[in-house]
Amino acid sequence: MRFECEFSNCSCCKHVGHPDTPCGICGHGACWHRLDISQFDSPRDSAHKPRYIPLAIAIFVPTLPQVPPLPEITPRFCRGELPV
16 A cells, blocks of 8 residues: 655645556656555564665675795706707
């Protein structure tokens, strides 16, 4: 169920009509009318109460693992002049 309109200073206090059509009172779309938070309340006593947890969106930046330095390599070629 949708309640008051949040479009600028609209004083409409309840969306009238089908959610796919504009409101019969103010003419604004259903997306401008706030949803009733109590729509998730269950009449059962044993039901869990809903908790809304705000999520922070972050950009994942991968980090490279530390790599040990390479061991010193002994050259495998002749040093000095090559015969012609």
